[in-house]
Amino acid sequence: MSFSDIISLLRISLHAMVPLALTAVGEIVGETAGLFNIGLEGILLICAFAGALGAEAGGPYVGLLVGMGVGGVIALLFAVINTYWRGTQMVTGIGINLFAMGFVAFGLIKLGAPGFHMVPANVMVDGAEKAVQLAKLRTPWGMYSPIILVALILPFIVHWFLKRTRAGLMLKAAGEMPEAADVAGININRIRILAAIFGGVLAGLAGAYMSVAWLGLVTKGLSAGRGFIALACVVFSGLNPLLALLAAFIFGFFQALAEWVKTLPSKPIPGEFVSMLPYIVTLLVVSGAIGRVRFPKFLGVPYKRE
Amino acid sequence: MSIKETQQQSRLLRGVHRTLTGLHPALESLIAALVGLLVGAILMAVWGYDPWKAYIALLQGAYGGSYEWASSLTRATPLILTALTFSICLRAGMFNIGAEGQLFMGATAAICISFFALPPGLHHIVGLLFAAIAGAAWSLVPAALKIMRGVSEVISTIMFNWIAKWLALYLAIYVLVDPIRAEKTVSIPLSARFPLLVARTDLSYGIFVSVAFALVIYFLLWHTATGYELRAAGLNPAAARYGGIPNKRTMFLSFILGGIAAGLAGATIVMGLPPTYAIYGGGGLPQLVNMGFDGMAVAMVGRNHPLGIIIAAIFFGGLNAGGRVMQFYGSSPVPLEMVRVVMGAIVIAMSIPELIRVFPIVATGSRNLLRALRGNRKEESA
Numbered sequence: 083m084s085f086s087d088i089i090s091l092l093r094i095s096l097h098a099m100v101p102l103a104l105t106a107v108g109e110i111v112g113e114t115a116g117l118f119n120i121g122l123e124g125i126l127l128i129c130a131f132a133g134a135l136g137a138e139a140g141g142p143y144v145g146l147l148v149g150m151g152v153g154g155v156i157a158l159l160f161a162v163i164n165t166y167w168r169g170t171q172m173v174t175g176i177g178i179n180l181f182a183m184g185f186v187a188f189g190l191i192k193l194g195a196p197g198f199h200m201v202p203a204n205v206m207v208d209g210a211e212k213a214v215q216l217a218k219l220r221t222p223w224g225m226y227s228p229i230i231l232v233a234l235i236l237p238f239i240v241h242w243f244l245k246r247t248r249a250g251l252m253l254k255a256a257g258e259m260p261e262a263a264d265v266a267g268i269n270i271n272r273i274r275i276l277a278a279i280f281g282g283v284l285a286g287l288a289g290a291y292m293s294v295a296w297l298g299l300v301t302k303g304l305s306a307g308r309g310f311i312a313l314a315c316v317v318f319s320g321l322n323p324l325l326a327l328l329a330a331f332i333f334g335f336f337q338a339l340a341e342w343v344k345t346l347p348s349k350p351i352p353g354e355f356v357s358m359l360p361y362i363v364t365l366l367v368v369s370g371a372i373g374r375v376r377f378p379k380f381l382g383v384p385y386k387r388e
Numbered sequence: 389m390s391i392k393e394t395q396q397q398s399r400l401l402r403g404v405h406r407t408l409t410g411l412h413p414a415l416e417s418l419i420a421a422l423v424g425l426l427v428g429a430i431l432m433a434v435w436g437y438d439p440w441k442a443y444i445a446l447l448q449g450a451y452g453g454s455y456e457w458a459s460s461l462t463r464a465t466p467l468i469l470t471a472l473t474f475s476i477c478l479r480a481g482m483f484n485i486g487a488e489g490q491l492f493m494g495a496t497a498a499i500c501i502s503f504f505a506l507p508p509g510l511h512h513i514v515g516l517l518f519a520a521i522a523g524a525a526w527s528l529v530p531a532a533l534k535i536m537r538g539v540s541e542v543i544s545t546i547m548f549n550w551i552a553k554w555l556a557l558y559l560a561i562y563v564l565v566d567p568i569r570a571e572k573t574v575s576i577p578l579s580a581r582f583p584l585l586v587a588r589t590d591l592s593y594g595i596f597v598s599v600a601f602a603l604v605i606y607f608l609l610w611h612t613a614t615g616y617e618l619r620a621a622g623l624n625p626a627a628a629r630y631g632g633i634p635n636k637r638t639m640f641l642s643f644i645l646g647g648i649a650a651g652l653a654g655a656t657i658v659m660g661l662p663p664t665y666a667i668y669g670g671g672g673l674p675q676l677v678n679m680g681f682d683g684m685a686v687a688m689v690g691r692n693h694p695l696g697i698i699i700a701a702i703f704f705g706g707l708n709a710g711g712r713v714m715q716f717y718g719s720s721p722v723p724l725e726m727v728r729v730v731m732g733a734i735v736i737a738m739s740i741p742e743l744i745r746v747f748p749i750v751a752t753g754s755r756n757l758l759r760a761l762r763g764n765r766k767e768e769s770a
Contacts, residue, residue, distance in 0.1 A: 181732025
């Protein structure tokens with residue numbers, strides 16, 4: 083394993099970290115306020131698809147914005163069902179995942195090729211070349227997507243927000259002790275909805291990043307369990323965004339490692355077993371980390387004023 | 389309006405409401421199904437299909453005749469079992485999303501019986517046993533992680549689904565592969581195939597395995613002490629623990645029963661679905677994927693009750709069977725994937741606990757508001 087191998091492994095790890103980190107940070111905000119969204123997997127998938135469509139219509143930034151918007155709208159629906167209508171959060175999440183599997187597969191057929199859709203790097207519009215994918219930054223150590231910076235900085239901002247601001251403490255109160263927060267004049271349902279929308283927007287950005295700024299394609303299995311691995315990051319972190327970033331990097335590293343082992347000419351391990359690696363590592367890390375973690379008391383419980 | 393009139397009216401409303409709550413579960417499932425079909429229709433219209441024609445094709449393809457019924461029941465066979473996986477664990481208070489992976493393991497284990505010869509009957513039983521044991525074993529690890537390390541079963545079962553998928557692919561491609569046709573595994577021998585129930589269809593005796601297991605689960609949950617403990621642990625874990633019910637045991641039991649159900653679902657597919665009686669490793673396990681996830685939708689619409697699940701599975705099996713017809717129908721055929729969109733929308737609708745009341749709430753809410761406004765005005769004028 084040469085130096086350039088290590089650099090490329092790190093580069094792929096950083097790219098693979100982004101969707102996990104963004105989704106996990108968003109979910110941390112949502113869980114702090116008391117909403118447990120397991121529909122993240124579906125949001126990632128739908129937003130990768132929507133982001134690709136948006137990018138092809140109006141360029142990479144439009145694509146990312148469309149992804150964020152669609153993620154926000156799905157999260158809004160999830161949040162309204164689970165606050166005002168007092169739904170079962172797990173069931174809504176499962177529904178979102180099922181819906182996304184069908185919707186994206188359906189949409190891909192509609193676009194022509196069943197199963198996958200390539201997002202071109204550029205298109206010619208009126209003789210001028212127009213970017214569709216977000217351009218990667220050129221550095222001495224290879225090309226990096228600018229979204230990596232967002233994923234690296236955002237956890238610090240969210241950490242500061244949750245620990246140091248009044249709004250962050252209000253979020254915490256909504257998850258820990260909604261009754262007391264309600265008495266203190268906080269609108270629990272509204273704050274939960276806002277938190278969930280924030281999480282949805284970040285998951286949407288992560289989804290659009292996958293199709294527009296990283297892989298350049300949409301498949302019906304694009305999310306490949308990333309939404310659930312992000313949930314595992316949240317569990318590992320105990321709702322601390324900085325630890326979630328660390329976990330996202332670890333899981334991203336093992337995804338990159340799996341990809342790297344698969345490209346080795348000697349094929350030391352069958353590809354199927356290499357593909358299991360990220361999931362096995364996730365299981366091991368989560369089962370090792372648990373125990374010290376404490377979650378909000380009213381996580382997953384709809385609030386009802388007596 | 390006098391006070392008496394108001395009281396009478398509210399009593400009447402309460403009466404209507406009580407009648408509704410009697411039918412509550414079935415009605416809610418029905419409304420959710422309609423909401424799901426409506427969402428599907430809107431999406432089809434947006435994408436430029438004719439939803440009305442598509443649904444007629446789907447309905448005819450699902451329940452239009454005896455062949456179509458047989459096809460729907462065939463699709464319902466594994467769904468009953470994977471739905472049971474989800475609902476047994478939900479009754480015990482856990483979200484077991486692992487039916488998908490447990491089904492892969494069950495199907496793979498059932499393929500293994502092709503390597504030895506046994507008389508028919510015994511061979512069937514051995515196949516079902518293999519599948520049940522494999523499914524249960526695959527669900528034991530998440531259960532153990534939950535009990536010993538407190539790992540959320542949602543995360544661990546999903547991770548196990550992915551591991552199972554790659555393991556099943558590996559086994560199908562390299563170990564159990566048919567030496568003549570490399571894209572599939574060896575086929576189940578004649579002595580272990582479920583005979584067809586209706587000639588020239590794909591409905592086999594496998595459906596009796598599903599229905600029998602659903603009835604066994606019904607008896608177990610509602611007519612034995614163990615089942616009572618399991619349901620009590622799900623309804624109120626703290627109370628059950630104070631009442632002396634060992635909740636670790638109920639967790640293990642629910643996961644094992646769920647694993648058995650999902651494993652059997654895998655067996656009913658490979659041992660009962662003509663024409664190949666094998667797994668296709670080359671195409672990425674086409675007959676097996678998504679059965680576990682669809683099962684969750686079935687469980688939800690069946691209200692997590694074995695008998696409800698059978699009815700719901702016939703509905704969803706019909707959607708799947710009809711969807712196959714729909715995608716070849718007319719000038720602009722609707723892809724099969726539409727069916728899963730409808731399923732997702734149904735599940736989202738099912739997650740709203742007072743779905744019936746969402747509509748009356750709007751009605752009574754606006755009426756109360758009007759009344760309050762009118763009352764205020766009266767007070768002001770007085």
